[in-house]
Amino acid sequence: MSQASAPSIDDWRCPVCLEMLCKPVVGACGHVFCFWCEHKSMDVFDKSSCPTCRMPFSNLPAVCEALHFHLGRTYPKEYARRLRECHEEEKKTGNFSPNPTPVFLFDFSKVNELLSRGLQNRGSEKRLFDFLEAQEPMTEPDMNGIFECTPGMEDVETHVLWEPVVLNCGHAVCKSCASSTLTFGPGSTSLCPCGDCRMRVVGDKMPAVCKLMQRVIEASPIAERVRREAALREEAAWVNAETELAEEEEEEEDHDGEEEEDHDGEEEEDHDGEEEGEEANPLPGAVPEGGEADVDVDDLRPNPETFVHVAVGCDACGVYPIKGRRFKCIDCPERMGFDLCGACHGLVEARFVERGPRLGAIEGRFNQQHRPGHRMREVHPVPNFFHILQQRHPDLNPRQIMNFIEEQILAQQEGGDGDPITNAADNIVAEILDNLEPNVDGAVAAEEGTAGGNIMEAGLEGGPVEDVVRADAEAEELLTRQLFGDEDEEEEEEEEEGDVEVEYLSEEDEELAADARRRGLDAS
Amino acid sequence: MDTNRLAKELREIQSDTKSGVTVEVLGDNLAHMQGTLKGPEESPYEGGKFYVDIQLTNSYPFEAPKMRFITKVWHPNVSSANGAICLDILKDQWSPALSIKTAMLSLQALLSTPEPNDPQDAVVARQYLDSYEEFVKHAKEWTAKYASENRKDEKEEKLKEMGFGEAAVRNALSRAAGDEQQALELLLTGL
Numbered sequence: 001m002s003q004a005s006a007p008s009i010d011d012w013r014c015p016v017c018l019e020m021l022c023k024p025v026v027g028a029c030g031h032v033f034c035f036w037c038e039h040k041s042m043d044v045f046d047k048s049s050c051p052t053c054r055m056p057f058s059n060l061p062a063v064c065e066a067l068h069f070h071l072g073r074t075y076p077k078e079y080a081r082r083l084r085e086c087h088e089e090e091k092k093t094g095n096f097s098p099n100p101t102p103v104f105l106f107d108f109s110k111v112n113e114l115l116s117r118g119l120q121n122r123g124s125e126k127r128l129f130d131f132l133e134a135q136e137p138m139t140e141p142d143m144n145g146i147f148e149c150t151p152g153m154e155d156v157e158t159h160v161l162w163e164p165v166v167l168n169c170g171h172a173v174c175k176s177c178a179s180s181t182l183t184f185g186p187g188s189t190s191l192c193p194c195g196d197c198r199m200r201v202v203g204d205k206m207p208a209v210c211k212l213m214q215r216v217i218e219a220s221p222i223a224e225r226v227r228r229e230a231a232l233r234e235e236a237a238w239v240n241a242e243t244e245l246a247e248e249e250e251e252e253e254d255h256d257g258e259e260e261e262d263h264d265g266e267e268e269e270d271h272d273g274e275e276e277g278e279e280a281n282p283l284p285g286a287v288p289e290g291g292e293a294d295v296d297v298d299d300l301r302p303n304p305e306t307f308v309h310v311a312v313g314c315d316a317c318g319v320y321p322i323k324g325r326r327f328k329c330i331d332c333p334e335r336m337g338f339d340l341c342g343a344c345h346g347l348v349e350a351r352f353v354e355r356g357p358r359l360g361a362i363e364g365r366f367n368q369q370h371r372p373g374h375r376m377r378e379v380h381p382v383p384n385f386f387h388i389l390q391q392r393h394p395d396l397n398p399r400q401i402m403n404f405i406e407e408q409i410l411a412q413q414e415g416g417d418g419d420p421i422t423n424a425a426d427n428i429v430a431e432i433l434d435n436l437e438p439n440v441d442g443a444v445a446a447e448e449g450t451a452g453g454n455i456m457e458a459g460l461e462g463g464p465v466e467d468v469v470r471a472d473a474e475a476e477e478l479l480t481r482q483l484f485g486d487e488d489e490e491e492e493e494e495e496e497e498g499d500v501e502v503e504y505l506s507e508e509d510e511e512l513a514a515d516a517r518r519r520g521l522d523a524s
Numbered sequence: 525m526d527t528n529r530l531a532k533e534l535r536e537i538q539s540d541t542k543s544g545v546t547v548e549v550l551g552d553n554l555a556h557m558q559g560t561l562k563g564p565e566e567s568p569y570e571g572g573k574f575y576v577d578i579q580l581t582n583s584y585p586f587e588a589p590k591m592r593f594i595t596k597v598w599h600p601n602v603s604s605a606n607g608a609i610c611l612d613i614l615k616d617q618w619s620p621a622l623s624i625k626t627a628m629l630s631l632q633a634l635l636s637t638p639e640p641n642d643p644q645d646a647v648v649a650r651q652y653l654d655s656y657e658e659f660v661k662h663a664k665e666w667t668a669k670y671a672s673e674n675r676k677d678e679k680e681e682k683l684k685e686m687g688f689g690e691a692a693v694r695n696a697l698s699r700a701a702g703d704e705q706q707a708l709e710l711l712l713t714g715l
Contacts, residue, residue, distance in 0.1 A: 015621040016585065018532045040586050041620050051621035399616050 006141075006219035007212055009078070012071060015052050016041060020075070022082040023097055024067040026166035029055040030208035035063050035097045036086065042320055044311035045386065045398035059202050059318040060365060062170035065100045066161075067213060069146045073138045080133035087125050094335045096367045099125055141220050147213070151177035152193030155236075160222070162230035163214055165207040167192050168318055169199035174230060175209055180237040182206075191347075198351060200317045200344060307381035308398075309339075315364030316344035331374040336366040338374075345376065525582050530554055537625050545628040547578065550695065555580045558594070558698065559628050563671065564636040568663035569597070572671030575698035576631065577607075578624060588618035589627060594698045596670040598663040600640040600649035609634075610644035670702045679704045683711065 014021045016037035023035040031052045033041070039060055042048040047056045072079045083099070090096045141147065147161045151173060164172040171194040173182070182190040182201050190201040217223060305324050313320030315338050325342030332338035340348060352360040352372035361371040383391075389401045396404070537547050544562035557578040563569030575594040581587050591614055593607035601610045613622060613630055643649030652659045682704070683693045688711050700706035 016529075017526060018529050037620070049619070051619045054617075054619065 005215075007215050009075060011212065011215075012075075020078055020082050021067070021071060022079075022086045023063045023099075024071070025061040025170065026064045026067070026172075026207075026210045026213075027055070027061060028057050028059075028168075028203045028205075028207040029053050030166075030210045032064075032067065032210065032212055034086075036089075043398070044321060045308065045402065046321075048320075057203070058320065059168050060313055060320045061166070061168050061318060062199075062365060063098055063100055064166050064170045064172065064210075066146050066148075066164075066166075066172050068100055070141060070216060072132055073135070073142060073146070076132050076135040076137055080129045083125075083132070084129050087129070096334070096336075098363050098365075098367045099128060141216050143217070143220050143222055143226075147172070147217055149174045149177055150194050151181050153177070153181055156233060159229060159233075160226045161213070161217060162226050163209045164217070166210050166213070167199075167207065168202050169194075169197045171197060172210070172213065174233075175206070176230060176234040176237060178206055180241065198347075200347060202317050202319065302381040302383050302387060304381050307383075308387070309379070309381070310384070310386055312337075312339050313365065314339060314341035314344050315366070315368060315370070316340055316348055316362065318365060326379045327376040328379045329368075329370055329374050330377055332364070332368045332370055334364070334366065334368040336364070336368065338364050338368040338370045339379075340376065349376075525554065525580060525584050527554060529585060530580075533623050533625065536623075540625075543625070543629060545625060545632065547624055547628065555582075557624070558695070559591075559624070561628055561632045561635075563667060564632055567636045568660045569599075569635045569667050569671070571673070572667040573673045574635075574671050576628065585620040585623070588614050589624055590614075591627060591631065594701060596666055596701050597635075598648060598659070598666040599635065600638045600643045600645060600652045601634055602644055602648075604645050604648055608644055610639075610642060679707070683707060 009020070012021050013019065014024075014032075014034045014037050016033055019034075021032060021034055024032050025035050025038045026032050027038070027050050029050050029052075031050055033051065037051075041051050042060060047058050049056050086097070087099075143160050147164070148158055149161045149164070149172065150158045156177065159174075161172055161174055163175040165175050165178050166172045167178075169192045171192050173193060177193075181193055182188075184190070184201060184206045185204055188201055192199045192201060217226060220226075307324065309322040309326045312322050312326060314322050314326075319341050322339065322341045325345075327340045327342070327345045329338035329340075348362060348370070351362065354360070355372075357372045361369055364370055385405070386398070386401060389404070390396070390398065393401065534547065534549070537545065545559065546561075547557055547559040550556045550558055557580070559576040559578050561574050561576065563572035563574060572595070574597060577592045577594050579590040581590070591609055593602055593609065595607075596604065597607065598604060602608070609631065611630060611634055613619075613627060638649075638652060640649040640652045648659070651662070679697060679702070680690075680693050683697070684690060686708075688696075692711060693707070696707040696710040697704075700710055
């Protein structure tokens with residue numbers, strides 16, 4: 001086979017920031033971006049699309065360690081500079097990305113120390129950058145050290161990657177290994193086979209081959225051998241699959257029975273979950289059909305199974321935003337917070353039990369060190385502005401709703417009268433409030449004043465909304481109690497709500513809440 | 525705003541003289557730029573030079589640049605009144621992997637291939653669909669009247685002779701959509 005050319009330094013440019021890739025992530029379409037560029041490109045309300053090919057995706061991938069290490073070893077000086085820049089930027093925002101440490105670069109006697117400090121080498125970034133900068137560039141890629149596939153199959157040893165597909169956890173597997181060990185699409189129960197991370201495999205179908213990584217492999221001196229080995233493995237897998245298929249056919253009936261049983265078990269579990277949810281939220285709102293729907297109080301009670309947690313992502317599978325149940329760690333101190341989607345929650349718990357306190361810790365997408373013993377709480381859905389508008393206009397997509405809100409704000413700005421955000425909020429809220437029964441006005445208005453206002457600000461700036469939303473977390477819990485707490489007490493509590501709330505809210509929120517309370521009074 | 529990336533983009537645009545697209549920063553604020561593009565050949569806009577107002581938000585490149593024709597254009601997807609543009613990549617189809625230059629090139633392409641079924645200016649779109657020849661005639665007239673480079677140069681020279689700087693003159697002229705009198709007023713009032 002002809003010697004392919006290795007990617008040049010220009011090929012390692014991120015299509016978004018036009019700089020050298022920094023902590024590369026590989027999308028399901030195989031395109032590569034900096035971690036932060038990909039994060040910032042994502043839609044906080046709905047599915048995102050790849051900046052390069054527009055392929056829809058829902059999960060923020062974790063940093064691809066293979067490419068991260070490869071860049072560090074091939075361009076140590078440039079890459080150290082990029083990591084430094086990135087770290088400086090992160091210090092400004094207070095949100096950090098993981099710093100995967102190439103453990104093999106360090107003294108192995110220190111591995112234990114590294115483990116106890118958390119694998120991501122937090123707090124010693126400077127040391128890592130200095131170390132990297134002092135390295136001599138490698139002229140040949142370190143194939144065995146970096147581009148490795150651990151397919152987790154009994155009869156297949158760890159080998160060099162060929163046609164790598166990068167899973168959502170950032171680990172790469174050969175395309176052929178992935179197709180024989182992993183299942184993709186809805187209902188998949190596959191976990192990453194790397195033997196270490198055990199994260200859920202997500203996405204509608206198998207990721208596309210990362211062409212950039214494949215080019216590195218093809219240009220290496222051992223490419224021909226790797227290709228031959230891959231072909232042999234694939235052939236063996238075919239034979240295996242055929243024999244399995246034959247066996248399966250024989251056992252078809254037994255198999256069906258088993259499957260059904262499994263299925264029932266799952267369904268029951270699901271059902272239990274739903275019931276719990278329903279107890280907490282007695283009236284999950286059905287999305288009204290047709291064009292403009294009348295807002296009914298009942299509609300404002302969101303369905304916890306479909307609720308969109310705007311701008312909050314799962315730190316295990318990376319789904320962003322989380323749709324459905326959401327769990328939040330109350331012990332992780334990081335500003336970004338540590339959240340899990342319903343599907344990953346159980347998995348992480350199981351991992352803690354299986355691995356024990358030291359190895360069980362997992363790194364969040366933003367370098368949170370979530371450890372066994374940390375307490376997770378389910379976050380009950382609290383509808384904000386966006387959700388209310390969405391319910392009122394089921395025919396509009398999230399972006400159209402945001403455009404509408406933005407237009408309202410712009411219109412107000414041009415009017416130049418008072419605080420544009422509050423004014424726009426007033427208009428929309430007033431309209432919605434007109435349709436509500438008087439006795440819940442207070443609660444709903446107060447709610448809007450906080451979450452709604454912030455979401456709009458975030459929408460305007462388009463910045464990292466997660467922070468803003470996080471600021472609301474405390475208020476959120478309180479409001480959840482107000483909206484979904486004991487119904488009988490709701491009316492009695494009403495008058496006190498304002499006071500209780502103020503204690504929990506920041507100054508800015510306080511103002512908005514006060515505003516909202518006034519509106520509540522006016523309306524009633 | 526990602527100023528590093530913007531600086532790179534501008535350098536790239538300046539080094540490229542073939543595409544018929546230019547972009548320059550107005551004043552010392554990177555958020556406000558002005559671009560020009562040549563009317564595509566074999567279109568009613570051939571021979572014209574069109575000025576485009578470009579405004580960037582703080583979220584650029586994660587949000588589309590706001591673009592508007594300053595030069596009057598007779599086109600189904602451009603408002604004949606205020607130059608507002610209906611183009612998907614400037615709205616929900618924007619991607620951060622696009623750039624100011626690719627957006628300008630898309631505008632150029634839009635001039636060659638109007639989308640009358642997704643109009644910005646309903647009157648123009650109707651004319652385009654009902655009486656295409658009239659549309660072409662009208663578009664050519666407007667190109668000659670508002671976008672002709674020679675005419676603009678003449679005016680530019682005149683205003684420059686009055687003692688105004690070249691950049692200021694060009695800016696005023698484009699903001700006045702080529703109207704010499706109005707440009708002079710803009711220059712005199714220092715706006």
